[in-house]
Amino acid sequence: MILEPPAPRYDAPSPADGLNWVKSSHSGGGGNCVEVAPVDHLVYIRDSKDPYGPVLAVTPQAYVGFLTATATGEFDSPR
Template sequence: MTTLRWKKSTRSNGGGNCVEVARPSQVVMVRDSKDHQGPVLSFDAEQWVGFVQGIRAGEFDV
C-alpha cells in the first residue's frame, strides 16, 4: 500500500481552518487537515481545474 503525500495549503492561516491535497495519480484528493480519518473528496483532473477556476473567479465567495 502506498502512503499518500498530503500537502497543506501555503495560504493556510495557522488557525486550523486548512485543507490538505494529495495527488496519487490522475485524481486529486482533498481532506480537512484537522481530521485525517474523516471524509476525503476526490476529483478527476477536469473537475479539479473547473473547481480551481471557480475559486479564482469568486464563484464560491459567501
C-alpha cells in the same frame, strides 16, 4: 437507454496510506485547512482537522475547475 450513475467508492485513502498530503501556503497554519494529495488520475481532498475523516476524490480536471471558479469569485456570496 438509461445509464446508471457510477457506484460510490469506498476505497478512499487513510493517513496511513503514505500519501503526500499538502496544504496551501496561504493556510496560515491555523489548523482550519483543506489538504490535497494528487495521485495518478485523482486528486484526494480532506479536512486537515480530521485526517481520518471523509476524503473526496475528484479528477484533476474537476479540481482545476474548482480552483478556477474559486479564484474568479464564482462561489462568493452576493453583496
